[in-house]
Amino acid sequence: MVTKLALLGAGRIGKVHAKAIAEDKRAKLVAVADAFAEAANAIAAQTGCAVKTIEEIEADKDINAVIICTPTNTHADLIERFAKAGKAIFCEKPIDLDVARAKACLETVRAVGGKVMLGFNRRFDPHFQAVRKEIDKGSIGKVEMVTITSRDPGAPPAEYIKVSGGIFRDMTIHDFDMARFLLGEEIETVQASASVLVDPKIGELGDYDSASLILTTKSGRQAIISNSRRASYGYDQRIEVHGSLGSVSAENQRPVSIEVANKDGYTRPPLHDFFMTRYTAAYAAEISAFIDALENGTPMAPSAEDGLIALALADAAVKSAKDKSAVTVSY
Amino acid sequence: MVTKLALLGAGRIGKVHAKAIAEDKRAKLVAVADAFAEAANAIAAQTGCAVKTIEEIEADKDINAVIICTPTNTHADLIERFAKAGKAIFCEKPIDLDVARAKACLETVRAVGGKVMLGFNRRFDPHFQAVRKEIDKGSIGKVEMVTITSRDPGAPPAEYIKVSGGIFRDMTIHDFDMARFLLGEEIETVQASASVLVDPKIGELGDYDSASLILTTKSGRQAIISNSRRASYGYDQRIEVHGSLGSVSAENQRPVSIEVANKDGYTRPPLHDFFMTRYTAAYAAEISAFIDALENGTPMAPSAEDGLIALALADAAVKSAKDKSAVTVSY
Amino acid sequence: MVTKLALLGAGRIGKVHAKAIAEDKRAKLVAVADAFAEAANAIAAQTGCAVKTIEEIEADKDINAVIICTPTNTHADLIERFAKAGKAIFCEKPIDLDVARAKACLETVRAVGGKVMLGFNRRFDPHFQAVRKEIDKGSIGKVEMVTITSRDPGAPPAEYIKVSGGIFRDMTIHDFDMARFLLGEEIETVQASASVLVDPKIGELGDYDSASLILTTKSGRQAIISNSRRASYGYDQRIEVHGSLGSVSAENQRPVSIEVANKDGYTRPPLHDFFMTRYTAAYAAEISAFIDALENGTPMAPSAEDGLIALALADAAVKSAKDKSAVTVSY
Amino acid sequence: MVTKLALLGAGRIGKVHAKAIAEDKRAKLVAVADAFAEAANAIAAQTGCAVKTIEEIEADKDINAVIICTPTNTHADLIERFAKAGKAIFCEKPIDLDVARAKACLETVRAVGGKVMLGFNRRFDPHFQAVRKEIDKGSIGKVEMVTITSRDPGAPPAEYIKVSGGIFRDMTIHDFDMARFLLGEEIETVQASASVLVDPKIGELGDYDSASLILTTKSGRQAIISNSRRASYGYDQRIEVHGSLGSVSAENQRPVSIEVANKDGYTRPPLHDFFMTRYTAAYAAEISAFIDALENGTPMAPSAEDGLIALALADAAVKSAKDKSAVTVSY
Incomplete structure (x- = not known):
């Protein structure tokens, strides 16, 4: 069929x-x-x-x-x-x-x-999938600490910022989901620090453009997230998972992997400059997974519940960045 | 149309x-x-x-x-x-x-x-294309020396070897074309050393499985090629061009770029294990270039002449490997 | 003299x-x-x-x-x-x-x-010095975000933990100083999350073995620190500074930089396994800097005040990890 | 004593x-x-x-x-x-x-x-030593092909060239010894191509500044050497050994290993620019090995015989570059 x-x-x-x-x-x-x-x-x-x-x-x-x-x-x-x-x-x-x-x-x-x-x-990016597979295989033992770096090449226009829900609901939401995908345990508290370092207009709209977060699970596993709305060197998307037996990481991707060496040093080209070229394979794979689930009657993943939890984490981050407190997440 | x-x-x-x-x-x-x-x-x-x-x-x-x-x-x-x-x-x-x-x-x-x-x-591989673009831009000055590493994951079956024309006409032929693509000057002499190190059956069929070559142009530019029919670590395809102002190189490609670190060290996965996954983008790009040339009436490149010259270089290599002489190529 | x-x-x-x-x-x-x-x-x-x-x-x-x-x-x-x-x-x-x-x-x-x-x-490590020099040269524009990864190969013995003053005063203190060295602005608030993931005995002694921190300056610059008392892959010491025009980073150091490739992939050896081999050059350089300052009558740096501030940051981290609050630092 | x-x-x-x-x-x-x-x-x-x-x-x-x-x-x-x-x-x-x-x-x-x-x-360089150790441990199986890249930052003055004995006896001699150190079998034939691409004055003195060589052992193992008297990016010293089970390589060394990323890409500093800083550890280790041999009465290695063989290989290269033949080496 x-x-x-x-x-x-x-x-x-x-x-x-x-x-x-x-x-x-x-x-x-x-x-x-x-x-x-x-x-x-x-x-x-x-x-x-x-x-x-x-x-x-x-x-x-x-x-x-x-x-x-x-x-x-x-x-x-x-x-x-x-x-x-x-x-x-x-x-x-x-x-x-x-x-x-x-x-x-x-x-x-x-x-x-x-x-x-x-x-x-992003769960379907082949590199991030491979990271998750190593965790599942036990290559790094028990997961302890996750580091997510997620920076956009440039800030979106003011019009977009206005309806975006703010950096945590618009941008970090991907990283919240990625942290959950990798931590293997639900997040209990969110600590956030956010500021306007890139563009004062973003601040005037009540939003932030630079944010650091710590997510902690019940057993004490920790994820840190580093977000910026600007990265001159391209679309910076890295994950690293540290566990009891080792660590696994996925590095940034670039369109071509050459290196030019001269008297000024060894230079590799910038990263992808757009999420659609960076995540081309991921977009195709998620639709394929949706069709898989339809055909096999298996559960949909990521589910709507995953979406709700990521949103709750974003709300907690909004509160933490404002109150300077560690916010306990409730779903 | x-x-x-x-x-x-x-x-x-x-x-x-x-x-x-x-x-x-x-x-x-x-x-x-x-x-x-x-x-x-x-x-x-x-x-x-x-x-x-x-x-x-x-x-x-x-x-x-x-x-x-x-x-x-x-x-x-x-x-x-x-x-x-x-x-x-x-x-x-x-x-x-x-x-x-x-x-x-x-x-x-x-x-x-x-x-x-x-x-x-291979001329259409995006990474090799980018290398060529750097040369054309003048990033490395005048081309002086080219290094091509080209190793297959494993030797083909005897049936294939028999009709292949031998390692130089079957495998090195790609590297001859790549050397010409990068040297920017016609090759004058070929020096080759070839032996059977991988599989004695290949020797019984009169062929070699391991070869090293030096190609020299009229002005003295040199290309070296390293070929093997076996590379446990995958499909090894690297180029490096050294010039008067610097150097440019294209590294190997792997399906996923993760790294696992543990007490034994830091490990990245093997390379692509098949030429069709390694050169997926190149295959698409060459057909696109063919259609470009058809539409625009521009010359076909690589041309049939390019094919003939590569074949002549392969013949010279066969002779050099046998005679232990530097063979002057004639087209 | x-x-x-x-x-x-x-x-x-x-x-x-x-x-x-x-x-x-x-x-x-x-x-x-x-x-x-x-x-x-x-x-x-x-x-x-x-x-x-x-x-x-x-x-x-x-x-x-x-x-x-x-x-x-x-x-x-x-x-x-x-x-x-x-x-x-x-x-x-x-x-x-x-x-x-x-x-x-x-x-x-x-x-x-x-x-x-x-x-x-660590301020005298040649790689970290080079990072600082790039910042001073303006290579990355205005500093916005600092990421420090600092993990020990293994946890110290209980006897040491007892007199160490706890992970923040013993281990993170180096990272507090490094953050200040790189941020170019004093730290105003500390947010910390800490837990016992490596060794329950460390918890019994009232200490932590795994910690994540966010440090925020008055203008909103942020530093994140990731600490663990165990890293199977060696002494993990990395810094990365993201600024308005780019980023600069110093990677891990290993005793020998070879790579072995085989059917299981490409493996580089583990990192240094001891702080004294990792920071050999730094130890020599700091004594040289002390003698420089003595000879030239220039100010001592890092100064005793730098030591006091790092200690105050450690105290703030102790409080933040306990209270789950963002602690404002006072010197 | x-x-x-x-x-x-x-x-x-x-x-x-x-x-x-x-x-x-x-x-x-x-x-x-x-x-x-x-x-x-x-x-x-x-x-x-x-x-x-x-x-x-x-x-x-x-x-x-x-x-x-x-x-x-x-x-x-x-x-x-x-x-x-x-x-x-x-x-x-x-x-x-x-x-x-x-x-x-x-x-x-x-x-x-x-x-x-x-x-x-160079035999005592810790990285090259580690390469040799992997070979001895059997990590890459039987050695088949060696690749040595050896390029100087800049050509020496004419006064030096005159008394140097020529590029093969002065510069390649190190690579001949390295090839023997890694091949595990004596070299039988030398094929060389050499030209003047860097500085016409070198040619006027009867010497070359750019050379490519193939060394072949009796059983057919091959080493290729790429030499240039000029490398704008620093002192280029790499080795790679390909064997039946895998490969092992030692990459270039640089004084500091940082990376700056900006809109133009990711740049690491140039390599060492001087053989004495590149091989600092090697110089110390060879003297230590000499004292070891004196103390323990063990054979001196590399021996005077090793020196003689390297010289004979250089002579063969001189002849091959001139005659365009593969020269059989005799000691």
């Missing part, structure tokens, strides 16, 4: 997912919906799928699953609606910027037995 | 090229031919192209170009035939294992004004 | 300093004192200096300066005593485990116009 | 050896001789040894051994003279630039049962 999918939202990330579906023999993109006809038409032309309205997709019994790539403030509504319509859902993170709304959404999903996978794509 | 292509040979490498064509909007694979119906059918099913005979493709006025991935001993015949039929040709290396036959083929091509591109895919 | 030095304490680190003095033409070790005659005699035999009592050294008008390598609980007393005796002092860190005692000691030193340099040897 | 040593030649390298002796408790430098009184006096002042004439040292029954660091053209004479005087000899390479003279010298040494160690210091 070929899974028939519809795409809600035909923007930048929607195109990436459409391409991943096109390359997977087990699935077929049959419909696309977008408020902008032009965007939907482009994907339809490229993939041969139909342009439809949300209502038509909802009503189409032939469609098994939807990929939600619409703006964040529509996620919770669409998840509830399509869960009720009996369709499996892949939704870009976050469920909502408000924990209460996200919780309510999850309750609805549970009530109707909905299936939701959340787009924490 | 969309270029209409036919694929001759539906084996392993044919599939790779079919995929590259499918991802290029400027081209369309319209036909495939293979002596084994099953192989041709598989590609037809996957791409939607028709299964045809060589004769049908030859006669089809709609087809602009062919991709030749048939066995080596058919290359020269097919090149001549399709050049006469007025179709642009992309052919896997080599033109032929015999220099005289390759020369005759080229004369025919020239006589009919044929267009032929030869599949020296 | 050759500086005449006396060594107080002829233990492990005393021997290192004696060797450094022997190699510096501008200085001469003329006396050594130690409660254990055997230790003092060994150094005397090796260097040709005299064995004397503390009192004799104090009274000797010919001795310009002393190197204090005695147990921690004698440091403050000896500093006061030799400052009063008019001798320049190089003292191993810390001044004392108690901030009040350290403060009192500094007041005495100030009152008599004493000169004291504190042995934060 | 403390070995009593005399130093013949108080130049740059003599000073290095004097320092190594001073740090070794088992030995004492008791005399120094040099045609330039000033140079000898400097070492005497620094170490406390006496300034003597060659004759006085020869006659001094108390002196066990001599370190010969005089100009190359005096080596053979001094070796013969001090072997006859019953003193153990450490001599800088080469024995002589002329193979016949070197052979005659060795015959004299053998006749009087002399002990001679030759200063191929």
